[in-house]
Amino acid sequence: MALYALGDLHLSFQADKPMDGFGLVWKNHEKKIEQYVCETVRPEDTLVLTGDHSWGRKLEQCREDLAFIERLPGQKILLRGNHDMFWDVKKTARLNEEYAGRLFFLQNNFAVYGEYALVGTKGYTFEGPFYLDRRGRILGWDQEKENQAKKLVEREMERLEKSFRQAREAGFRKFIMFLHYPPTNILEEDSPFTKLAEEYGAEAVVYSHCHGESRFGDSIRGNHHGIRYLLVSGDYVDFRPVLVLR
Ligand SMILES: [Fe+2]
Numbered sequence: 001m002a003l004y005a006l007g008d009l010h011l012s013f014q015a016d017k018p019m020d021g022f023g024l025v026w027k028n029h030e031k032k033i034e035q036y037v038c039e040t041v042r043p044e045d046t047l048v049l050t051g052d053h054s055w056g057r058k059l060e061q062c063r064e065d066l067a068f069i070e071r072l073p074g075q076k077i078l079l080r081g082n083h084d085m086f087w088d089v090k091k092t093a094r095l096n097e098e099y100a101g102r103l104f105f106l107q108n109n110f111a112v113y114g115e116y117a118l119v120g121t122k123g124y125t126f127e128g129p130f131y132l133d134r135r136g137r138i139l140g141w142d143q144e145k146e147n148q149a150k151k152l153v154e155r156e157m158e159r160l161e162k163s164f165r166q167a168r169e170a171g172f173r174k175f176i177m178f179l180h181y182p183p184t185n186i187l188e189e190d191s192p193f194t195k196l197a198e199e200y201g202a203e204a205v206v207y208s209h210c211h212g213e214s215r216f217g218d219s220i221r222g223n224h225h226g227i228r229y230l231l232v233s234g235d236y237v238d239f240r241p242v243l244v245l246r
């Protein structure tokens with residue numbers, strides 16, 4: 001039994017949004033996803049998909065993308081990404097009812113992997129703009145945008161805390177935390193998300209959303225304060241599912 005994660009599938013079986021223009025790594029990326037996931041993930045494994053699943057705007061425009069995900073091996077757990085317009089937070093329970101036994105939508109709830117609770121939310125990160133000097137050193141940033149970001153972080157933190165709390169109340173003491181957005185800003189400063197992960201003793205924080213060479217280093221990768229941070233954006237890992245736990 002193993003736990004895998006992969007983010008940002010950006011499928012568009014129904015929407016007219018080819019990804020080829022974003023670089024070679026995206027060429028026939030859905031074929032790579034299918035091949036690599038089928039080669040790696042066994043039926044008894046769990047695969048967490050960390051958001052940006054589909055370009056469809058409404059649920060009806062995402063059905064084929066979700067059906068593609070459903071056909072992949074293992075238990076599939078989905079997190080909300082910033083592009084998942086089909087997924088209204090208030091309708092998460094309805095999605096879980098409709099896809100019961102096929103897909104699990106992780107929001108304001110938690111999933112179980114052995115003795116671990118899998119908790120998560122979309123998250124939010126202040127992404128700038130940062131003003132840099134010629135050597136790439138940060139001189140300042142857009143304060144107004146940072147203030148807006150703080151409000152979004154608060155809302156996401158409430159959702160994440162709810163997920164942790166429910167898991168703890170159900171008796172879980174081991175946690176793996178999932179976010180769509182990176183857990184920190186590009187300065188890799190501690191954030192409410194990293195602090196909550198530390199407070200609950202999460203063993204790993206898994207995130208995606210960062211696309212392209214220049215963004216892969218936007219947040220923590222590797223160990224930080226005893227927690228493993230894993231970036232699993234599809235293009236970062238060439239769409240190969242990343243092993244989180246065995
Ligand atoms: Fe994305």
Ligand SMILES: [Fe+2]
Nearest residue numbers: 052081082209
């Ligand atoms: Fe994203």
